[in-house]
Amino acid sequence: MGIYALSWKNLRRNRLRNLSTVLRISLGVIILLILVSSGLGISSFIEKSGTSNGNILAGQKSNQTSGTDNQTNIVSSAVNYLNSFLGSTFTENQLINRLESFLVNVVYILDGIASIALLIGVLGIMNTMGFNLSGRKREIGLLKCMGFTKRQIFISCTLEAGLLGLIGSIIGVIVGTLGIWIISTFFQPGLFTILLPFWLFIGTITVTTMLSLVLGLYPAWFTSQINVEEALLCEY
Amino acid sequence: MNTEDILTFKDVSKVYKKGGVERVALNNLSFSLNSQTHTLIKGPSGAGKTSLIYLAGLIKKPSAGEILVNGISTQNLNEEGCSNLIKNEIGFIFRRSNLLPYLSILENVMLPMVSADKEKAKRLLEKVELDDWNRFPHELSIEAEQRVALARSLVNDPTLLLADEPTGELDEDETDNFIGLFDKMDDLTILMTSDQNSLNQFFQDYELEYGVLKL
Numbered sequence: 001m002g003i004y005a006l007s008w009k010n011l012r013r014n015r016l017r018n019l020s021t022v023l024r025i026s027l028g029v030i031i032l033l034i035l036v037s038s039g040l041g042i043s044s045f046i047e048k049s050g051t052s053n054g055n056i057l058a059g060q061k062s063n064q065t066s067g068t069d070n071q072t073n074i075v076s077s078a079v080n081y082l083n084s085f086l087g088s089t090f091t092e093n094q095l096i097n098r099l100e101s102f103l104v105n106v107v108y109i110l111d112g113i114a115s116i117a118l119l120i121g122v123l124g125i126m127n128t129m130g131f132n133l134s135g136r137k138r139e140i141g142l143l144k145c146m147g148f149t150k151r152q153i154f155i156s157c158t159l160e161a162g163l164l165g166l167i168g169s170i171i172g173v174i175v176g177t178l179g180i181w182i183i184s185t186f187f188q189p190g191l192f193t194i195l196l197p198f199w200l201f202i203g204t205i206t207v208t209t210m211l212s213l214v215l216g217l218y219p220a221w222f223t224s225q226i227n228v229e230e231a232l233l234c235e236y
Numbered sequence: 237m238n239t240e241d242i243l244t245f246k247d248v249s250k251v252y253k254k255g256g257v258e259r260v261a262l263n264n265l266s267f268s269l270n271s272q273t274h275t276l277i278k279g280p281s282g283a284g285k286t287s288l289i290y291l292a293g294l295i296k297k298p299s300a301g302e303i304l305v306n307g308i309s310t311q312n313l314n315e316e317g318c319s320n321l322i323k324n325e326i327g328f329i330f331r332r333s334n335l336l337p338y339l340s341i342l343e344n345v346m347l348p349m350v351s352a353d354k355e356k357a358k359r360l361l362e363k364v365e366l367d368d369w370n371r372f373p374h375e376l377s378i379e380a381e382q383r384v385a386l387a388r389s390l391v392n393d394p395t396l397l398l399a400d401e402p403t404g405e406l407d408e409d410e411t412d413n414f415i416g417l418f419d420k421m422d423d424l425t426i427l428m429t430s431d432q433n434s435l436n437q438f439f440q441d442y443e444l445e446y447g448v449l450k451l
């Protein structure tokens with residue numbers, strides 16, 4: 001059967017613990033998808049408006065020529081309101097530039113929060129793998145008696161962590177995409193659209209799986225070093 | 237050394253050190269097991285039986301002396317070399333079956349296979365008189381579990397079978413049934429340890445008294 005097939009079979013054990021880890025990762029992925037896709041939507045909005053006339057609302061200002069000076073009035077009245085409220089002397093362009101840089105910062109913050117959410121989700125892997133593997137000492141001793149090397153045991157345990165990450169990220173991507181589709185279909189976000197490019201799916205799954213593999217390294221290494229004689233005397 | 241020797245111990249000693257105190261488990265042990273012999277090593281608890289099995293199975297390194305498996309010296313073998321020798325030449329069974337609880341008995345037998353061969357695993361299970369391959373270890377008696385462990389140990393056609401008190405948890409009838417299976421394995425060299433005197437009739441037996449082997 002081979003030791004690497006064990007990585008998959010081992011997921012059948014400690015089901016509740018593995019399930020909670022997978023769900024934690026999925027939640028992290030869902031938050032990441034929502035925040036990053038919203039950020040991409042805002043960035044795309046800034047880009048589109050900016051390229052059409054230099055900056056966000058200037059694009060709307062250009063509509064003046066096509067007869068819709070309604071929006072220009074909105075910008076002007078917003079500037080007037082802010083100036084009177086704050087006692088400032090912003091010009092239209094200054095306000096527009098500040099708004100643009102504010103939105104760019106919002107995107108950075110969203111991405112930052114998304115990364116932290118994912119990291120918190122994936123960090124659980126280390127804990128889960130530590131618990132899972134500490135309950136398998138006798139089994140690891142047996143594998144060594146069958147001629148499996150430390151390296152093979154190490155790879156098998158690391159793969160198990162990677163599989164947890166892969167399953168969690170796939171579930172997260174499916175549920176997250178469904179959620180974003182529901183939000184954008186039924187709640188119509190309006191000014192900003194939510195963008196969900198294909199690379200985001202692949203990137204999220206790859207990064208999550210790689211992170212899981214990395215976080216599984218230490219528990220896997222620790223397990224591979226187990227002393228056979230002591231392991232075979234273990235009750236578990 | 238005879239070319240037919242499957243396992244040779246040359247002046248092997250094993251000393252454990254714990255808290256600055258040395259304990260000699262095996263003292264200058266020398267013996268050879270010829271091909272296709274079934275040998276029983278008896279001795280009280282603490283006599284060094286398990287140490288002997290672990291040394292023969294390359295799980296432990298001797299403090300002094302040399303061990304040869306099928307004519308190959310294990311003195312300078314690295315982990316990879318030991319691993320290959322274990323896979324190709326040695327089968328193990330223990331006091332407890334150590335079957336993986338979440339694998340069926342067929343999957344347990346296939347676990348150490350170098351290349352997966354379901355039919356061979358089924359043949360081995362038939363050889364140890366088990367035919368319900370999809371059952372799980374918790375559905376079996378302790379003796380049946382030991383038979384699965386025996387089938388698992390034979391899966392890579394070893395020349396040497398090491399059994400560390402495999403009948404330790406079996407009653408008399410179960411022990412007779414289990415040891416009876418060894419009769420079907422004439423082509424195998426078996427080294428078994430036990431503290432049960434009733435097994436003498438099946439084996440050429442030696443007594444291990446605190447690290448010293450006596451015929």
